[in-house]
Amino acid sequence: MTTNPDVGARPAGRVPTAERTPLLSLQEIGKHFGAVQALRDVNLDIYAGEVTALVGDNGAGKSTAIKTISGIWAPDAGRIFWEGHEVHIRGPRDAAALGIATMYQDLALSDNLDIVANMFLGRERRRFGLLDEAAMEIAARKTLADLKVTTVRSIRQPVGSLSGGQRQAVAVARAVLEDAKLVIMDEPTAALGVSQTAMVLNLVRTLSASGVAVLLISHNLVDVFSVADHIAVLYLGHVVKVSPAAELDTQRAVELITTGAVGGASGGNERTTDGNG
Amino acid sequence: MAMGEAPPQAVDEVPAHVDEASLASNEYVADTLGEWARGQWLKIKSGDSGALPVLVGFIVIIVIFQSQNSKFLSSVNLVNLIQQAGFLVIFGLAEIFILLLGEIDLSIGYNAGVGAAITAELAAPPHNQSWLVAGLAGVGVCAFFGLVQGLIVTRLGLPAFIVTLAGYLGLQGVSLFLYNADKHAVGGTISITNGVLNGIVYNSLSPAAGWIVMLAVVVLFGAVNIVGYRRRVANGLAAPPFALVLIKVGALAVAGIVLVLICNQNRSLGLTSLRGVPYVVVVVLALVAIYTFVMDRTRFGRYVYAIGGSAEAARRAGVKVNTIRLICFVLAGFTAGIAGIVAASFLGSASSNFAGGTYVLYAVAAAVIGGTSLFGGRGRMVHALIGGFIIASIANGMFLLGLSSAAQEMVNAIVLLAAVSIDALARRRALR
Numbered sequence: 001m002t003t004n005p006d007v008g009a010r011p012a013g014r015v016p017t018a019e020r021t022p023l024l025s026l027q028e029i030g031k032h033f034g035a036v037q038a039l040r041d042v043n044l045d046i047y048a049g050e051v052t053a054l055v056g057d058n059g060a061g062k063s064t065a066i067k068t069i070s071g072i073w074a075p076d077a078g079r080i081f082w083e084g085h086e087v088h089i090r091g092p093r094d095a096a097a098l099g100i101a102t103m104y105q106d107l108a109l110s111d112n113l114d115i116v117a118n119m120f121l122g123r124e125r126r127r128f129g130l131l132d133e134a135a136m137e138i139a140a141r142k143t144l145a146d147l148k149v150t151t152v153r154s155i156r157q158p159v160g161s162l163s164g165g166q167r168q169a170v171a172v173a174r175a176v177l178e179d180a181k182l183v184i185m186d187e188p189t190a191a192l193g194v195s196q197t198a199m200v201l202n203l204v205r206t207l208s209a210s211g212v213a214v215l216l217i218s219h220n221l222v223d224v225f226s227v228a229d230h231i232a233v234l235y236l237g238h239v240v241k242v243s244p245a246a247e248l249d250t251q252r253a254v255e256l257i258t259t260g261a262v263g264g265a266s267g268g269n270e271r272t273t274d275g276n277g
Numbered sequence: 278m279a280m281g282e283a284p285p286q287a288v289d290e291v292p293a294h295v296d297e298a299s300l301a302s303n304e305y306v307a308d309t310l311g312e313w314a315r316g317q318w319l320k321i322k323s324g325d326s327g328a329l330p331v332l333v334g335f336i337v338i339i340v341i342f343q344s345q346n347s348k349f350l351s352s353v354n355l356v357n358l359i360q361q362a363g364f365l366v367i368f369g370l371a372e373i374f375i376l377l378l379g380e381i382d383l384s385i386g387y388n389a390g391v392g393a394a395i396t397a398e399l400a401a402p403p404h405n406q407s408w409l410v411a412g413l414a415g416v417g418v419c420a421f422f423g424l425v426q427g428l429i430v431t432r433l434g435l436p437a438f439i440v441t442l443a444g445y446l447g448l449q450g451v452s453l454f455l456y457n458a459d460k461h462a463v464g465g466t467i468s469i470t471n472g473v474l475n476g477i478v479y480n481s482l483s484p485a486a487g488w489i490v491m492l493a494v495v496v497l498f499g500a501v502n503i504v505g506y507r508r509r510v511a512n513g514l515a516a517p518p519f520a521l522v523l524i525k526v527g528a529l530a531v532a533g534i535v536l537v538l539i540c541n542q543n544r545s546l547g548l549t550s551l552r553g554v555p556y557v558v559v560v561v562l563a564l565v566a567i568y569t570f571v572m573d574r575t576r577f578g579r580y581v582y583a584i585g586g587s588a589e590a591a592r593r594a595g596v597k598v599n600t601i602r603l604i605c606f607v608l609a610g611f612t613a614g615i616a617g618i619v620a621a622s623f624l625g626s627a628s629s630n631f632a633g634g635t636y637v638l639y640a641v642a643a644a645v646i647g648g649t650s651l652f653g654g655r656g657r658m659v660h661a662l663i664g665g666f667i668i669a670s671i672a673n674g675m676f677l678l679g680l681s682s683a684a685q686e687m688v689n690a691i692v693l694l695a696a697v698s699i700d701a702l703a704r705r706r707a708l709r
Contacts, residue, residue: 096595108593110586112654113579114305121583122594130574137514156305156515 021084023048023213024069024100024182030077031064038064039237042078046182051204051214053224053245056234057257062217065234066184069215070102071095099181103171103188111160115152116140118159119174143173147206151199165196172203182213189223201227221250235260304517313518330699331648334692335667342674349674352542356555359540360478362669363557364620368636369643369661370564371612374605376644377572377585379653380437382609384426384444385640386633389617390452392419396618397467397627398459400474408473416614422448423610430606431599437606449633456629465629469621477560477622481553484541490559491533499526557619561662564615568658581605585654616640642689643668646696667692 022045029042039061046052056062068075071089080087082098089095095102109118116133119140125132141155149169152162159170168188175183185204189197204227208214218224224231224245231248233241233256240260241248248256255262307313342349368385375382396415399406406414426444430437456465469475482490502522509516537554545551572578580601583591592598620636621627645651646667647660668689675685 092593093595108587108590110583110590110654112586113583117579117583121579121591122596124576124579126576131576131579134508134512134514138512154303154306154515157303 020047022046022081023083025081025084026065026069026078027081028078029065029068029075029080031068031073031075037237039068039075042234042237042239044232044239044242046213046215047230048181048213049208049211050229051208051216051227052230052232053216053218053228054232054234055218055221055224055253055257060234060257061237062234063186064237066102066186066215066217069095069182070100070184096178099179100184101175101178101180101182102184102186103168103175104186109159109167109170112158114156114158115144115162115170116155118170119143119177121174123178139177140173143176144169146210147173147176147203149173149203163196164192165199168192168196168200169203172207176207176210176212180212182215183207184215184217186217187219188216189218189220197223221253224253225250233257233260304521305515307518307521310518310520310524313521331646331663331667331696334695335663335670338667338670338674342670342677346674346677349677352539353544354673354677355539356544358666358669358673359558360555360623361673362666363478363555363561364616364623365636365639365643365669366561366661366665367564367612367616367619368640369647369665370568370658371609371616372637372640373644373649373656373658373661374581374609374612375437376641376649376651377581377653377656378437378602378605379585379588380430380602381641381651382426382437382441382444382606383637384422384441384448385609385613385616386635386637387445387448387452387631388419388422388610388633389613389620389636390627390631390633391422391448391455391617392416392614393617393621393627393631394452394455394467396474397469397621398455398462400469400471401461401467403461408471411471412474412618415618416611419614419617420607420611423606423608423613424603426610427603427606431603445634445637452631452633453629462628466626467628468626474618474622475625476556477619478555478557479622481540481551481555482559484537484553487537487541487554490554491537494562495526495530495533498529502526557622560615560619564612565658565662568612572658577601577604582654587654639665639668642693642696646692648696651697664696 024044024046026042026044029039030037031039042061042065044052044054044065054062054065067073069080069089071092071094074088074090080089087094087098089098089100092102110121113121116137120136125135125139127135137155144150144152144155147169149166152166152169159167162170172183172185188200188204192200201223204214204216208227208229216224216228225248228245231241231243231245231253232239233253235256238260241256241262252262303316304313307316339350348354368389371385372382392415394415395418396411398404399411399414400408404411422444426437426440429435429440453465456462456467459467461467481487502525506516506519506522536558540554540558541552543550543552572581580591580596580598583594583596584598584601588598591601616636617627617631620631624631640661641651643661643664644656645664647656647662647664649656649660649664671688671692672685675688
């Protein structure tokens with residue numbers, strides 16, 4: 001199960017990718033920092049209900065790409081389309097307003113607050129101007145149950161007492177409560193052990209099965225192949241390959257990540273760009 | 278690097294100090310009273326500061342003083358103790374707003390001194406303003422100085438420690454300026470002659486009113502807790518064990534009855550009768566109750582804890598971090614103003630001898646001894662009540678024993694160090 005791309009588990013009757021409007025479409029995105037061209041001509045389509053994995057070596061531009069999508073900085077070139085319409089994401093609030101939730105590696109949870117408080121932080125439900133703990137607890141419990149998170153002892157325990165995987169679950173539940181349409185997960189399984197990783201990957205599957213688009217950034221190709229529908233390979237700031245996960249294997253993915261091309265050390269036949277840009 | 282090897286780190290595991298049993302020290306996690314008690318015990322054993330060790334320490338202090346001087350627990354002395362502790366508790370409340378952010382405010386002592394001076398001047402001849410106008414002016418000025426310092430901290434991004442150290446020095450200067458400028462301040466002292474201001478600490482509710490207020494507080498507290506419990510159970514929410522709810526309400530009832538019984542004893546040394554609960558008790562308990570409500574039930578309170586836990590997480594969640602911090606500085610100044618007026622009432626005057634430097638250190642000590650963390654995110658308003666009473670008890674008991682103020686300060690230092698050490702140890706465990 002963990003190494004099977006599991007294409008058969010997709011919802012029945014889905015429209016083939018080519019005929020659907022992507023939820024998010026990056027077109028010819030470029031970003032440079034001084035003389036350093038961090039991204040160039042990046043094209044990437046992300047679809048609702050699918051897990052798109054973004055892989056690449058250190059410095060390939062993965063972080064730059066997700067920060068562009070989540071509004072941390074604006075691209076220098078190119079256009080971004082959201083549900084078919086061009087959008088300008090000028091800040092994290094713009095991204096959040098569109099329905100983009102980004103989960104960073106450090107997770108941004110308050111250890112001293114309990115699970116419910118963390119899930120609703122910044123969007124507390126109120127009744128007569130006061131915190132409506134009952135409504136929040138009921139909604140939090142339902143969300144966690146929908147995500148099949150059952151291992152926490154109490155929804156009222158502080159997040160600081162949770163394991164790494166459970167913390168990821170709380171962060172994902174937060175995104176779900178925001179009605180996020182696109183959840184960007186930056187290395188969600190880094191620093192997790194075997195069972196916790198399996199739990200987080202299950203979470204990713206549950207999330208995408210509910211119709212949410214997931215953009216997964218990971219170094220771990222085993223994880224990527226176990227959940228991703230599509231894999232996009234970044235090499236030196238350029239997307240050198242986007243392909244259904246079923247059409248790639250680990251060895252070819254490693255080649256793409258390290259050399260930007262497949263087809264032997266001589267390089268070349270699938271290379272879509274050269275190194276001179 | 279072999280593929281089959283287990284990863285060297287086990288970061289995904291639940292933090293080492295957390296286990297199922299000690300989690301139950303959280304009343305909403307525990308299923309039964311016994312489980313909660315076991316959880317509390319494990320938490321204490323693991324070095325985590327809770328209310329219980331502090332209360333045990335308090336009882337030890339009381340037993341020591343009572344065994345040395347049987348007057349310590351006399352009703353006369355206990356009412357003295359309450360009157361001495363009142364303004365210290367309020368100073369502690371002011372400081373907790375800032376400590377919860379993970380910062381410190383060194384200015385509240387002399388800020389209170391300025392407020393007390395303004396209130397005393399306005400209430401005394403030739404202005405002769407009413408206690409309300411004078412009091413609001415004093416408290417308002419203190420809130421304003423809190424606002425100014427908060428603006429500097431949040432807008433310029435300076436450390437609160439330095440900004441409020443400047444406030445400490447500058448506001449001491451401002452209060453001295455006020456006493457110099459006021460020709461009626463003989464020798465830098467303005468007596469509190471206004472009956473209401475003077476009576477905050479030394480006048481009392483009638484014995485009957487004391488009982489009525491106490492009963493109303495206990496009934497209200499009991500109703501809120503029991504109705505809240507019922508509502509949680511009915512909605513299938515996490516609820517504390519019902520026995521724990523009953524114990525809390527019962528403990529408050531017992532404490533209230535004991536308090537009113539003690540205060541309603543005649544403590545007059547002369548022919549007239551002097552009895553009843555001092556007004557300062559009502560002021561202090563009302564502030565503790567209101568502030569606890571604000572911190573627990575409002576979005577503002579939630580955000581203060583969130584910022585203390587992780588300012589970055591709060592910012593990413595859309596919390597206006599600097600606005601919340603600014604409000605905390607204003608509230609600290611506002612509360613310091615109340616503390617200043619109560620201190621002036623206790624001292625009978627506002628004067629250039631107002632010990633703002635000592636009071637701010639006692640405020641931090643009261644909060645930390647009570648269990649509030651210096652590192653932010655952990656603490657409750659009631660900690661100021663517990664800590665303030667412990668500090669006042671030490672001063673009071675050592676005075677009864679005829680010990681020098683040199684010895685008093687050294688004992689205070691030891692108690693404070695013990696409290697801070699417990700806090701730091703608990704934090705280190707939490708980080709592991």
